[in-house]
Amino acid sequence: MPTGALAKKLLLFTGVGLVVLLLVGFIFGAVGSAMLGTDQFLDKPEIHLPPQPIFPADVRDEHLGLLQIDGEHHGEDAEAHFTPLGATEIAVTNTLLSSWFTTVVLILIFVTAARRRSVIPGRFQGFVETMIEGVLGFASSVLGPEMARKTFPVVATIFFFVLFNAWLALLPFYQFLGFTQDGEIKAHFLRSAGTDINMPLALALISFVFVEYWGFRARGFSYLKKFFQLGKIFRGKPSGLIDAFVGFLELTSELVRVVSFTFRLFGNMTAGEILVVMITFLVPFVATQFVFGLELLVGLIQAVIFAGLTLVFLSVATSHEEH
Amino acid sequence: MVLLGVTELGVNLPSLVAYLVNFILLLGILGVFAYKPLMRMLDERTERIRESLEAADLARQEAANAQEAIQEQITEARREGQRIMDQTREAAERFRTEEMEKARQEAEAFVERARADIQRERDTALQEVRASFGDLAITAAERVIRSSLDRTAHESLIAQVLEEGESLRRG
Numbered sequence: 001m002p003t004g005a006l007a008k009k010l011l012l013f014t015g016v017g018l019v020v021l022l023l024v025g026f027i028f029g030a031v032g033s034a035m036l037g038t039d040q041f042l043d044k045p046e047i048h049l050p051p052q053p054i055f056p057a058d059v060r061d062e063h064l065g066l067l068q069i070d071g072e073h074h075g076e077d078a079e080a081h082f083t084p085l086g087a088t089e090i091a092v093t094n095t096l097l098s099s100w101f102t103t104v105v106l107i108l109i110f111v112t113a114a115r116r117r118s119v120i121p122g123r124f125q126g127f128v129e130t131m132i133e134g135v136l137g138f139a140s141s142v143l144g145p146e147m148a149r150k151t152f153p154v155v156a157t158i159f160f161f162v163l164f165n166a167w168l169a170l171l172p173f174y175q176f177l178g179f180t181q182d183g184e185i186k187a188h189f190l191r192s193a194g195t196d197i198n199m200p201l202a203l204a205l206i207s208f209v210f211v212e213y214w215g216f217r218a219r220g221f222s223y224l225k226k227f228f229q230l231g232k233i234f235r236g237k238p239s240g241l242i243d244a245f246v247g248f249l250e251l252t253s254e255l256v257r258v259v260s261f262t263f264r265l266f267g268n269m270t271a272g273e274i275l276v277v278m279i280t281f282l283v284p285f286v287a288t289q290f291v292f293g294l295e296l297l298v299g300l301i302q303a304v305i306f307a308g309l310t311l312v313f314l315s316v317a318t319s320h321e322e323h
Numbered sequence: 324m325v326l327l328g329v330t331e332l333g334v335n336l337p338s339l340v341a342y343l344v345n346f347i348l349l350l351g352i353l354g355v356f357a358y359k360p361l362m363r364m365l366d367e368r369t370e371r372i373r374e375s376l377e378a379a380d381l382a383r384q385e386a387a388n389a390q391e392a393i394q395e396q397i398t399e400a401r402r403e404g405q406r407i408m409d410q411t412r413e414a415a416e417r418f419r420t421e422e423m424e425k426a427r428q429e430a431e432a433f434v435e436r437a438r439a440d441i442q443r444e445r446d447t448a449l450q451e452v453r454a455s456f457g458d459l460a461i462t463a464a465e466r467v468i469r470s471s472l473d474r475t476a477h478e479s480l481i482a483q484v485l486e487e488g489e490s491l492r493r494g
């Protein structure tokens with residue numbers, strides 16, 4: 001650790017370096033080039049909501065429009081156009097690859113910690129335990145200690161998966177590894193899985209099924225009474241219509257959760273990705289760091305929200321009180 | 324067309340299935356190989372810490388008890404010592420009194436005996452003197468009678484007897 005004068009000098013150099021980078025970024029970024037007429041450092045990014053297929057290669061080339069380069073269409077309409085995968089088309093997308101990457105990282109971290117565990121923890125084990133205990137404490141505060149332990153694996157996996165997906169996507173190789181054409185990246189090899197609507201949708205379905213499972217497990221078939229409050233109608237009471245309508249509302253809100261879960265995560269992750277790309281385009285280098293800081297926070301918040309809402313819905317589904 | 328909008332958004336059934344399978348696999352692997360052993364270990368640690376704290380409490384309690392017992396023993400020993408000293412002092416006092424009494428009695432007895440001895444000696448002496456005077460008187464009478472009644476002889480005789488008696492008394 002440098003001290004005194006050396007530290008001051010280092011701090012000064014870093015500060016000056018950052019300012020210079022910021023200025024250079026400004027001048028050669030999109031904003032500066034528009035104002036000063038300089039050459040743009042980066043090309044205008046293309047934003048595609050659907051993920052890009054990576055494997056198999058022919059599917060990739062077809063959807064990225066790369067085939068045309070080698071073919072006879074080389075010419076004025078050689079501009080590659082991206083077409084999304086069909087609804088049932090099978091391919092490994094870059095988002096799916098990144099989710100596998102996240103999965104491998106998670107397994108490495110947790111299983112390594114578990115294999116090397118001891119009652120007196122080292123630093124690494126302490127770090128992993130802190131994460132586990134954090135989620136467990138969070139779950140306990142919503143569900144109580146007993147239910148928290150039973151539901152912990154699913155809730156924790158959702159939390160860690162969302163969190164690590166978001167955070168790992170900030171690593172530089174997510175941005176520079178890709179398939180290029182004319183020096184331009186047409187498809188990144190890895191892309192944050194949260195920006196692929198299928199991933200939030202899958203998590204939302206898991207969360208939904210899990211909540212309903214616990215609802216049935218805790219309350220048996222009387223769990224369904226919440227959605228089909230038809231008792232009064234069968235007894236011929238007109239007010240039963242209101243109950244039936246309330247039940248219908250409950251059922252709708254239960255199903256809509258899947259949609260809201262999906263689009264909340266998808267929207268946040270995609271917005272973050274677009275923000276990073278756009279800021280990098282507008283003012284390259286240093287300015288992006290602030291967005292990265294923001295994205296770290298957003299990733300954590302989304303993980304907490306996804307796991308937290310699952311916990312809250314679990315708590316609602318398993319509580320025995322009648323309304 | 325609705326389906327077109329869905330693909331524009333990126334919805335893809337095989338991907339969805341892949342994510343589902345991926346998540347379930349991750350859940351399974353983490354659940355079996357990470358969460359379960361780690362949670363067990365955390366529980367174990369909690370248990371151990373609880374046990375250690377309880378043991379420490381117990382040890383502290385025992386130490387306090389032992390301290391108390393030792394204090395009690397010390398107090399008891401002190402009391403015992405005091406008692407023994409008191410006893411000894413009392414015994415010594417009693418012994419001294421007894422001995423003094425005994426000595427006094429002995430002395431008195433000795434004096435008494437001495438006094439009795441003296442008395443007896445005196446009585447014996449008196450008797451002896453008395454007997455001697457009787458004999459002396461008889462002797463004097465014999466002499467008087469034998470030497471007839473010569474006045475001068477008579478007087479010298481008496482003087483002689485008296486002298487003898489005097490010498491006798493002196494002797």
